[in-house]
Amino acid sequence: MTEILLFHKPYDVLCQFTDSDGRKTLADFIKEPRYRGFYPAGRLDRDSEGLLILTNDGQVQHRIAHPSMKLNKTYWVQVEGVPDTQAINQLQSGVSLKDGVTKPAKARLLPSPPQIDERDPPIRSRKTIPTSWLELTISEGKNRQVRRMTAAAGFPTLRLIRVQIGHWKLGQISAGDFKTDTVHLPASKQKSPKTNFRKKHKS
Incomplete structure (x- = not known):
């Protein structure tokens, strides 16, 4: 059993424990000595929020973060404007970006804003342009992929919150807080060593 941390990363926080420029890091929130040596399994951009998983086990980190594992x-x-059916279909079927077409995704327009705290600082707002919320599920991790996908569909991202990785959910974890969980990885099968046998020849 391996202990992991499910951390709700606030806006404007780096996914690392040190920074020479004095910006906010994980060390401002995860201070317990027992969690020294824990590192993120995957990343969130500084201007993104939500679920970040930390572990001190390299195998667990690989299972969670590596693209080959294909964890959703x-x-x-929150986007600027209200995506229509065509935009939703585009997000679902794949969006052409500079580094290739995205894989099919799940996308839907949320009927109402999610029950979450306001961002600090708040997002920019324009009186003449409404905003709306999407729920988007992807299985890959291109650089700033979600932001680029919504922009390509014509609806720039204003706020981005990751709420689930695999079966782990953000749930009711408040921004800046975390809870612990455990992961059980089955022991890897080790191949028995090969033995070279030499045939005996009659003299």
Whole structure:
């Protein structure tokens, strides 16, 4: 059993424990000595919020973060404007970006804003342009992928919150707080060593 941390990363916080420029890091929130040596399994951009998983086990980190494991990640995305059916279909079927077409995703327009705290600082708002919320689930991790996907569909991202990785959910964890969980990885099968046998030849 391996202990992991499910951390709710606030806006404007780096996914690292040190920073030479004095910006906010994970060390401002995770201070217990027992969690020294824990590192993020995957990343969130400084201007994104939500679920971040930390572990001190390299195998667990690989299982969670590596693209080959294809863990789905779900985001709540506040965008400028109200996406129509065509935009939703585009997000679902794949969006053409500079580094290739995204894989099919799950996308839907949320009927009402999610019950979450306001961001500090608040997002920019325009009186003449409404905003709306999407729920978007992807299985890959291109750089700033969600933001680029919504922009390509014509609806720039204003706020981005990751709410689920695999089966782990953000739930009711408040921004800046975390809870612990455990992971059980089955022991890897080790191949028995090969033995070279030499045939005996009759003299």
